[in-house]
Amino acid sequence: MxxxxxxxxxxxxxxxxxxxxxxxxxESLRKIKELDSEKALKLINKSKNIDSIITIEKEQDCDYFKCKLFLETPIFGLEEFKDNILEEDESMSFYQLGNVYNSDYNSIIKVNFPFKIPQIFKLYLSKVYTGSLExxxxxxxxxxxxxxxxxxxxxxxxxxxxxxxxxxxxxxxxxxxxxxxxxxxxxxxxxxxxxxxxxxxxxxxxxxxxxxxxxxxxxxxxxxxxxxxxxxxxxxxxxxxxxxxxxxxxxxxxxxxxFSNNRIIDQSRFLDYLRQIEQETKYKPWVKPMPKNTFDNLCSTVLNNSIYARCCQIITEADQTKHDLLKAGIFSIALETISGLIYEDNKEKINPIQDKGKARLIRHKLQKALEEFNQKIPEEALKIYTAKINELNKPTNSKKLSYPFQLYKIKLSVEEIEILNHRNKFLHGTSPFEETELIDKKYELKFIIAHLKFMINCLMLKYVGYSGHIVNNPGFMEYNTKKTVSNHLFKII
Incomplete structure (x- = not known):
C-alpha cells in the first residue's frame, strides 16, 4: 500500500x-555514465568452468551493450556457445573490484564468431544490471x-x-x-x-x-x-x-x-483557436489541461485493464502505418475494442429485454423447444442454434457501436453515423468505395480515418472520466489541406 x-x-x-x-x-547521471563506459571484467560461469576476460560498453547513440570475450579455444555457432559458455535461461555475471554486473542468455541480441585464434567474439546484450534483483x-x-x-x-x-x-x-x-x-x-x-x-x-x-x-x-x-x-x-x-x-x-x-506528435488535448492551440473565432469568453472555462484526477484514472485504467491498455497502444501505433486501408482497419479494431469495453460495463442497460427474468424465461422456452429436435438434426446444427439462443438478448454490433456515444452524450453527425456503419468493411480489408474508385478517393479515405480516430479518442477519454476540449481530427485535416473548413478544429466532450 x-x-x-x-x-x-x-x-x-x-x-x-x-x-x-x-x-x-x-548522481543518477553519473551512474548511467559509469555503466555505459567501457570496462574490463571477469566472466565467471562455474557450471561451464569459464573464467575469462571480457570487456563491456554501451557506445554513444547505441541501444545495446557490446561485449568482447577473449577465448584461447575457439567456439563456433550457438550450439557450441551454449555447450561452452552459457545455456538457455542461464544468467551470467561479470566481476570488477567488488562490482558485479549481470545479464542472461535471453538478453543476447546476436553473437559474432570470428574465425581467428585466439578468438575474440562479440555479444550484443539488451539487458545489463548491477547487483542482485532481490x-x-x-x-x-x-x-x-x-x-x-x-x-x-x-x-x-x-x-x-x-x-x-x-x-x-x-x-x-x-x-x-x-x-x-x-x-x-x-x-x-x-x-x-x-x-x-x-x-x-x-x-x-x-x-x-x-x-x-x-x-x-x-x-x-x-x-x-x-x-x-x-x-x-x-x-x-x-x-x-x-x-x-x-x-x-x-x-x-x-x-x-x-513519434507522431498527434496530441488529442492541446489547451494552447485551443486558446489560439477561440481567439481566432472570437469565442474566448464563452469557452474559456474549457481551456485547461487534463486534471490530475483524470490522469490518475487514465494511468490506473491502463495498468489494471489490459484491453484498454492494448487499445491505447493500437491507436498510437496506427499513426505509423502508411497504408490508409490498413490504418482504417486498425482504427476500426480499436473502435470495436473500446465500444466492447463500454458495452460490458453497461450491458444491462442496452440489452433488448431489460427484465432479466423475462429474458431468462424466453431463453429457457426456446432451449426446451430445441431439445425436441435433439435426435432429428445434426449435432453441429444443435450447437449453432444453442449458441444463437444464448446470444438472443444481446444487441446488434451496430447498436453496441452507437450506444457508447449515446451514453456519453456525444452527438454524432450523419457522416459519422455512416462511417460507423462502414467499419465492418475496413475490418475485412475493403472500403466504402469501389475498387476502381480507390485511387481517386485518397482524400476521402483519409477524411474517414480522421473521423474514426476522433470518435475513438472521444470514447477512450470519456471512459476514464474526462470532460473538456479535444482535438477534432477532421477539422484539422480540412484546415491543413486548405479545403473548405466545415468542421470546428476542437470540440467539447
Whole structure:
C-alpha cells in the first residue's frame, strides 16, 4: 500500500521564486555514465568452468551493450556457445573490484564468431544490471529514459520543478496509481545535449510494481501525445528519495520509439483557436489541461485493464502505418475494442429485454423447444442454434457501436453515423468505395480515418472520466489541406 507523500522541499526559494518540487539528478547521471563506459571484467560461469576476460560498453547513440570475450579455444555457432559458455535461461555475471554486473542468455541480441585464434567474439546484450534483483525491492525507484529532444507534457496539470539550479515552471506531473505516487518530469541540458524523461516513485516499492506503473504511465502519455517512449530504460534504486546515492542500476533495451506528435488535448492551440473565432469568453472555462484526477484514472485504467491498455497502444501505433486501408482497419479494431469495453460495463442497460427474468424465461422456452429436435438434426446444427439462443438478448454490433456515444452524450453527425456503419468493411480489408474508385478517393479515405480516430479518442477519454476540449481530427485535416473548413478544429466532450 502507498504511504503519504513526503515533504519534497515543496517551497524552495530560488531568486525569490517559489518552486513546488526539487529534484536531484547528478548522481543518477553519473551512474548511467559509469555503466555505459567501457570496462574490463571477469566472466565467471562455474557450471561451464569459464573464467575469462571480457570487456563491456554501451557506445554513444547505441541501444545495446557490446561485449568482447577473449577465448584461447575457439567456439563456433550457438550450439557450441551454449555447450561452452552459457545455456538457455542461464544468467551470467561479470566481476570488477567488488562490482558485479549481470545479464542472461535471453538478453543476447546476436553473437559474432570470428574465425581467428585466439578468438575474440562479440555479444550484443539488451539487458545489463548491477547487483542482485532481490536488492531492487523495497527501495525508492527511478526510471530515466534518454530522449533525442525535449518532450512536451503540458497537456496535463503540472507544477514547477528545480534540478541542477534550473527552474522549469510547468515541468513536473504528479500522478497516483493504485495508491502509489509518482513524479514525471523532463531533464534537459542543452550544453551537454542530454535529455531524459524521468519517473520517480515517491514511496519504497517492489521493482516489478514500479516497472508496471512506469509502463502504464508511458502508454498513457503515448496515447495523449502520440509519442510512445520505449527505446531504452535505465532503472535506478536508492534508499534516499532524493537519489543522492544510487545503489543499483538496470538497463533494458525495448522497442523503437513512436513519434507522431498527434496530441488529442492541446489547451494552447485551443486558446489560439477561440481567439481566432472570437469565442474566448464563452469557452474559456474549457481551456485547461487534463486534471490530475483524470490522469490518475487514465494511468490506473491502463495498468489494471489490459484491453484498454492494448487499445491505447493500437491507436498510437496506427499513426505509423502508411497504408490508409490498413490504418482504417486498425482504427476500426480499436473502435470495436473500446465500444466492447463500454458495452460490458453497461450491458444491462442496452440489452433488448431489460427484465432479466423475462429474458431468462424466453431463453429457457426456446432451449426446451430445441431439445425436441435433439435426435432429428445434426449435432453441429444443435450447437449453432444453442449458441444463437444464448446470444438472443444481446444487441446488434451496430447498436453496441452507437450506444457508447449515446451514453456519453456525444452527438454524432450523419457522416459519422455512416462511417460507423462502414467499419465492418475496413475490418475485412475493403472500403466504402469501389475498387476502381480507390485511387481517386485518397482524400476521402483519409477524411474517414480522421473521423474514426476522433470518435475513438472521444470514447477512450470519456471512459476514464474526462470532460473538456479535444482535438477534432477532421477539422484539422480540412484546415491543413486548405479545403473548405466545415468542421470546428476542437470540440467539447
Amino acid at each position: 502507498g504511504k503519504k507523500i513526503r515533504n519534497y522541499k515543496k517551497i524552495a526559494m530560488i531568486d525569490h521564486l517559489k518552486v513546488d518540487i526539487e529534484k536531484h539528478t547528478y 536488492n531492487y525491492d523495497n527501495k525508492f525507484q527511478r526510471l530515466m529514459i534518454p530522449l533525442e529532444k525535449e518532450f512536451d507534457i503540458h497537456m496535463m496539470t503540472t507544477k514547477s520543478v528545480k534540478y541542477d539550479e534550473k527552474v522549469v515552471f510547468q515541468g513536473i506531473i504528479e500522478v497516483n496509481i493504485n495508491l502509489f505516487n509518482y513524479h514525471i518530469f523532463l531533464y534537459s541540458n542543452n550544453e551537454s545535449k542530454q535529455f531524459f524523461l524521468i519517473i520517480d516513485g515517491l514511496e519504497k516499492q517492489s521493482f516489478i510494481n514500479f516497472k508496471n506503473s512506469c509502463e502504464a504511465i508511458l502508454i498513457s502519455l503515448g496515447f495523449l501525445t502520440g509519442n510512445l517512449i520505449l527505446h531504452q530504460y535505465y532503472f535506478l534504486t536508492s534508499e534516499d528519495h532524493f537519489f543522492n546515492k544510487v545503489e543499483n542500476i538496470f538497463f533494458q533495451k525495448n522497442k523503437s520509439n513512436i
